[in-house]
Amino acid sequence: MRPGAKQLRRVPALAKVANAVLEEIDMFSRVVRFPRNAELFRQGTMPVVLYFLLDGLVALSSSMPDGSAAVVDVIRPVGDLLLASIFAALPYLQTAHAVSETELIAVEAPKLRTLAEREPALGGALLRAVSRDSRGMVRHVRDLKLRTSAQRLGAYLLDQMEDREAPRAEFRLPFEKGLLAARLGCRQENLSRAFATLRGFGVETHGGQVILHDVAKLTAYAVPDYLGDPELVRRGR
Amino acid sequence: MRPGAKQLRRVPALAKVANAVLEEIDMFSRVVRFPRNAELFRQGTMPVVLYFLLDGLVALSSSMPDGSAAVVDVIRPVGDLLLASIFAALPYLQTAHAVSETELIAVEAPKLRTLAEREPALGGALLRAVSRDSRGMVRHVRDLKLRTSAQRLGAYLLDQMEDREAPRAEFRLPFEKGLLAARLGCRQENLSRAFATLRGFGVETHGGQVILHDVAKLTAYAVPDYLGDPELVRRGR
Numbered sequence: 001m002r003p004g005a006k007q008l009r010r011v012p013a014l015a016k017v018a019n020a021v022l023e024e025i026d027m028f029s030r031v032v033r034f035p036r037n038a039e040l041f042r043q044g045t046m047p048v049v050l051y052f053l054l055d056g057l058v059a060l061s062s063s064m065p066d067g068s069a070a071v072v073d074v075i076r077p078v079g080d081l082l083l084a085s086i087f088a089a090l091p092y093l094q095t096a097h098a099v100s101e102t103e104l105i106a107v108e109a110p111k112l113r114t115l116a117e118r119e120p121a122l123g124g125a126l127l128r129a130v131s132r133d134s135r136g137m138v139r140h141v142r143d144l145k146l147r148t149s150a151q152r153l154g155a156y157l158l159d160q161m162e163d164r165e166a167p168r169a170e171f172r173l174p175f176e177k178g179l180l181a182a183r184l185g186c187r188q189e190n191l192s193r194a195f196a197t198l199r200g201f202g203v204e205t206h207g208g209q210v211i212l213h214d215v216a217k218l219t220a221y222a223v224p225d226y227l228g229d230p231e232l233v234r235r236g237r
Numbered sequence: 238m239r240p241g242a243k244q245l246r247r248v249p250a251l252a253k254v255a256n257a258v259l260e261e262i263d264m265f266s267r268v269v270r271f272p273r274n275a276e277l278f279r280q281g282t283m284p285v286v287l288y289f290l291l292d293g294l295v296a297l298s299s300s301m302p303d304g305s306a307a308v309v310d311v312i313r314p315v316g317d318l319l320l321a322s323i324f325a326a327l328p329y330l331q332t333a334h335a336v337s338e339t340e341l342i343a344v345e346a347p348k349l350r351t352l353a354e355r356e357p358a359l360g361g362a363l364l365r366a367v368s369r370d371s372r373g374m375v376r377h378v379r380d381l382k383l384r385t386s387a388q389r390l391g392a393y394l395l396d397q398m399e400d401r402e403a404p405r406a407e408f409r410l411p412f413e414k415g416l417l418a419a420r421l422g423c424r425q426e427n428l429s430r431a432f433a434t435l436r437g438f439g440v441e442t443h444g445g446q447v448i449l450h451d452v453a454k455l456t457a458y459a460v461p462d463y464l465g466d467p468e469l470v471r472r473g474r
Contacts, residue, residue: 062375062378064379064460064465065465069383071382072378073378084369084371087364087365087368088368088372090369090468091467093376116360117357117360118357123354123360123364124360130321130324130364130367130368131320131322131323131367132321132325134367134371135321137375137378138321140378141307141310141377142309142330145309145381145422146301146305146306146307147301185381223302225302228301228302231328
């Protein structure tokens with residue numbers, strides 16, 4: 001099934017593309033679904049399609065030459081998988097797994113690359129999108145180098161809030177704690193310790209349910225990136 | 238002074254651009270020099286020029302809203318500063334300092350953006366370059382999540398070798414140990430411990446002078462990225 005203009009417009013990089021260009025993209029795109037735990041693609045293989053995640057969550061892990069692997073990121077809707085590999089035209093650096101049932105748009109990569117070279121506005125939009133992805137990874141490196149595990153967890157929880165102005169929030173963790181620890185770059189026992197530390201900053205958990213009783217206090221402790229970053233304030237993650 | 242075609246061609250993203258396009262870029266580019274410790278640009282400000290580093294080293298650090306800062310990367314020739322911020326047209330996420338005397342090409346950013354939209358081959362080359370930068374940051378995240386400090390140091394030292402096939406190598410550290418620790422994401426006392434650990438893998442140091450007596454043994458321990466990565470094998474770094 002083709003996604004159609006409405007679904008394609010949900011992709012930030014395509015939101016402002018001309019109708020005629022969007023119709024052309026629609027011709028070589030389709031909507032695909034994967035069950036939980038399915039592998040979307042594997043590190044080391046060449047990208048054939050570019051995915052945009054419409055619904056669900058996808059974990060990206062990357063392994064070293066000795067086989068040890070780390071979760072680099074967990075992609076939320078509407079994120080891309082993976083613009084940088086598509087446009088570098090190089091083998092994937094990461095393996096993608098569906099964390100939950102997922103719905104995605106799959107766009108044929110060679111046709112998109114050709115179209116981007118012919119349509120400068122599309123090329124420009126994709127260049128901006130890759131640039132934003134790249135800046136996201138810079139923030140990730142900074143997060144790992146500067147924040148303690150407890151601060152990383154705090155910043156991550158604050159980032160889950162729907163309304164950043166709310167003084168209090170309650171939500172479910174989007175995925176299980178093993179994956180959360182991996183995403184944050186700590187061991188599971190460190191994650192438990194981090195949750196214990198955050199109790200002092202008004203964070204209550206029951207299984208996957210999280211209550212932030214004092215958003216101001218947690219914000220002061222975890223100093224989430226969006227505090228000083230106009231890009232994040234505007235866009236929400 | 239304009240850089241001229243020969244210097245511009247040293248930039249990987251511009252190596253294959255048509256002569257006419259390169260001449261146009263040359264018209265709004267100039268060669269600039271900065272002394273050691275000079276600030277090239279500051280986090281939070283809007284990019285005006287895109288720099289390509291021809292000679293010297295530049296440290297990129299990024300600070301959190303509370304003022305604490307981390308060195309995200311140290312750029313070597315011929316690296317870019319910073320394609321992602323130029324093409325996202327968003328404030329810098331990093332502050333750049335000259336680690337040594339530097340020579341750079343400064344390209345007026347708005348003119349380059351306009352030209353990239355008009356010349357698809359240039360747009361495509363820049364899209365590939367940003368994509369490669371983004372993949373570099375993915376490797377950095379993986380490095381921080383998977384390797385111990387000693388392994389990170391080992392992988393970094395192996396990456397400094399001019400000839401990766403050599404069984405033994407000797408070179409000077411490109412910058413002082415405080416900055417090296419920051420780049421690797423550890424404290425200076427951890428760096429000293431990491432060097433001590435690496436003695437068991439044939440690494441000898443005298444101040445900034447490094448001798449790798451047993452490249453094979455160190456490689457097996459640190460599993461540097463280029464082992465399984467065709468992109469890095471081909472390109473160096």
